[in-house]
Amino acid sequence: xxxxxxxxxxxxxxxxxxxxxxxxxxxxxxxxxxxxxxxxxxxxxxxxxxxxxxxxxxxxxxxxxxxxxxxxxxxxxxxxxxxxxxxxxxxxxxxxxxxxxxxxxxxxxxxxxxxxxxxxxxxxxxxxxxxxxxxxxxxxxxxxxxxxxxxxxxxxxxxxxxxxxxxxxxxxxxxxxxxxxxxxxxxxxxxxxxxxxxxxxxxxxxxxxxxxxxxxxxxxxxxxxxxxxxxxxxxxxxxxxxxxxxxxxxxxxx
Amino acid sequence: xxxxxxxxxxxxxxxxxxxxxxxxxxxxxxxxxxxxxxxxxxxxxxxxxxxxxxxxxxxxxxxxxxxxxxxxxxxxxxxxxxxxxxxxxxxxxxxxxxxxxxxxxxxxxxxxxxxxxxxxxxxxxxxxxxxxxxxxxxxxxxxxxxxxxxxxxxxxxxxxxxxxxxxxxxxxxxxxxxxxxxxxxxxxxxxxxxxxxxxxxxxxxxxxxxxxxxxxxxxxxxxxxxxxxxxxxxxxxxxxxxxxxxxxxxxxxxxxxxxxxxxxxxxxxxxxxxxxxxxxxxxxxxxxxxxxxxxxxxxxxxxxxxxxxxxxxx
Numbered sequence: 001x002x003x004x005x006x007x008x009x010x011x012x013x014x015x016x017x018x019x020x021x022x023x024x025x026x027x028x029x030x031x032x033x034x035x036x037x038x039x040x041x042x043x044x045x046x047x048x049x050x051x052x053x054x055x056x057x058x059x060x061x062x063x064x065x066x067x068x069x070x071x072x073x074x075x076x077x078x079x080x081x082x083x084x085x086x087x088x089x090x091x092x093x094x095x096x097x098x099x100x101x102x103x104x105x106x107x108x109x110x111x112x113x114x115x116x117x118x119x120x121x122x123x124x125x126x127x128x129x130x131x132x133x134x135x136x137x138x139x140x141x142x143x144x145x146x147x148x149x150x151x152x153x154x155x156x157x158x159x160x161x162x163x164x165x166x167x168x169x170x171x172x173x174x175x176x177x178x179x180x181x182x183x184x185x186x187x188x189x190x191x192x193x194x195x196x197x198x199x200x201x202x203x204x205x206x207x208x209x210x211x212x213x214x215x216x217x218x219x220x221x222x223x224x225x226x227x228x229x230x231x232x233x234x235x236x237x238x239x240x241x242x243x244x245x246x247x248x249x250x251x252x253x254x
Numbered sequence: 255x256x257x258x259x260x261x262x263x264x265x266x267x268x269x270x271x272x273x274x275x276x277x278x279x280x281x282x283x284x285x286x287x288x289x290x291x292x293x294x295x296x297x298x299x300x301x302x303x304x305x306x307x308x309x310x311x312x313x314x315x316x317x318x319x320x321x322x323x324x325x326x327x328x329x330x331x332x333x334x335x336x337x338x339x340x341x342x343x344x345x346x347x348x349x350x351x352x353x354x355x356x357x358x359x360x361x362x363x364x365x366x367x368x369x370x371x372x373x374x375x376x377x378x379x380x381x382x383x384x385x386x387x388x389x390x391x392x393x394x395x396x397x398x399x400x401x402x403x404x405x406x407x408x409x410x411x412x413x414x415x416x417x418x419x420x421x422x423x424x425x426x427x428x429x430x431x432x433x434x435x436x437x438x439x440x441x442x443x444x445x446x447x448x449x450x451x452x453x454x455x456x457x458x459x460x461x462x463x464x465x466x467x468x469x470x471x472x473x474x475x476x477x478x479x480x481x482x483x484x485x486x487x488x489x490x491x492x493x494x495x496x497x498x499x500x501x502x503x504x505x506x507x508x509x510x511x512x513x514x515x516x517x518x519x520x521x522x523x524x525x526x527x528x529x530x531x532x533x534x535x536x537x538x539x540x541x542x543x544x545x546x547x548x549x550x551x552x553x554x555x556x557x558x559x560x561x562x563x564x565x566x567x568x
Contacts, residue, residue: 105521105522165517251562
């Protein structure tokens with residue numbers, strides 16, 4: 001093993017000390033649990049202002065809390081995990097940006113006021129955590145979906161609508177999928193939600209992969225941005241499945 | 255944190271509050287012959303204002319008192335009854351509820367059930383949603399809500415002229431702010447009680463709004479020969495200014511949401527758009543604008559997305 005320069009060793013030691021000592025900027029009683037449950041004892045987890053989570057200060061509708069995650073200020077993001085400390089199901093979704101920017105916007109269900117956080121894992125294995133508090137009346141996770149009381153979703157299940165916009169900073173894709181996204185926490189309604197989505201371009205090149213969990217809102221709507229280098233985007237393909245094996249397979253044209 | 259501090263402040267003075275109840279300090283102001291208005295603060299619901307953010311009113315006719323909206327809580331209703339008794343010894347014979355939002359009907363318990371009237375749609379919406387509204391109000395304004403329960407109006411009002419004790423009231427069955435919005439025009443005094451179809455210097459709220467219908471209703475109100483206009487929220491006016499202001503805001507909001515959806519903006523981005531100066535002057539816009547985005551943007555963005563043909567059948 002090569003000897004590390006003394007300064008680097010000192011720097012690493014200082015960094016490790018800071019990482020251990022870093023207090024939770026959101027001052028949440030649940031942070032210790034989140035840290036232990038989601039990242040494992042050996043993982044390097046740091047609070048990092050380069051990861052931003054934008055949400056309303058006060059959420060009007062706890063069933064549909066708009067959240068935008070942006071980890072694009074970090075180089076080499078492999079995966080981003082989004083979670084809400086005080087939700088009965090804490091994991092909201094994970095996405096791998098692959099060829100897209102490390103940004104994603106979507107809506108979530110909140111059961112009570114909670115930090116909503118994003119942890120971005122870079123290629124060096126370090127998790128960079130940012131987040132924000134969202135105040136809400138709550139109850140978003142334990143009420144039935146609108147779809148569960150209406151026959152419409154059965155006809156339209158996994159139907160996709162969407163659009164691609166050319167913007168100076170790169171293409172933007174918005175996708176909406178008809179799905180009840182039932183959490184399993186409302187009486188007599190089992191968990192029924194989209195688990196996995198893959199968004200590819202015309203050449204079957206993966207742009208982004210999304211693992212969704214129960215707290216993603218009914219009829220999920222995703223906003224993703226592509227880097228300006230991807231110019232030849234005529235259409236995107238979205239494929240995936242829910243936890244009952246129903247498939248999503250649609251093409252969204254410009 | 256602010257809310258927590260407010261809660262702590264309330265706890266600190268709880269023994270006093272418990273003994274005295276919440277004093278709304280209702281001071282009826284006469285704006286026309288026989289006509290008094292109880293003006294609310296241009297604020298959001300808070301522990302400090304006890305929900306008194308709404309305008310309610312009463313008209314003393316020869317046959318008895320007609321009340322327009324009962325306010326946000328039982329105590330507000332009771333204190334309205336007391337304020338009316340200070341102004342007249344005539345009995346309260348009608349309480350007309352303009353729509354099913356909690357700050358307008360949760361004072362109903364203070365009045366005889368048979369006097370409570372509203373549009374049919376309002377009655378069914380109060381029956382369906384009133385309990386949830388009431389629970390939410392306890393959370394928003396706290397102890398001022400004490401002992402408040404939902405009292406559903408019994409008389410279904412129909413549009414048209416109602417003559418009461420020398421006053422010629424016209425009941426207008428409109429909609430747009432909610433699915434049932436009652437406006438009352440007193441032809442005898444020229445006072446128009448617009449309910450929440452009209453806001454004045456206070457940002458309109460939209461949780462049950464249909465903007466196209468609301469704009470139509472504003473046209474109906476603007477055509478009335480009123481001398482005084484009592485908006486649901488904000489100061490009483492002697493001209494159609496508040497109608498124009500409400501219309502301008504709704505049109506701007508509608509166009510902004512449509513354009514933003516067509517441009518591919520995400521909801522979080524729309525909520526943070528800069529607001530025109532003319533609307534920044536309206537009370538509580540920083541809270542109400544994002545709320546309205548939450549209510550109305552989903553329909554706009556749905557319209558902006560293309561439906562795909564090739565979705566997989568399960």
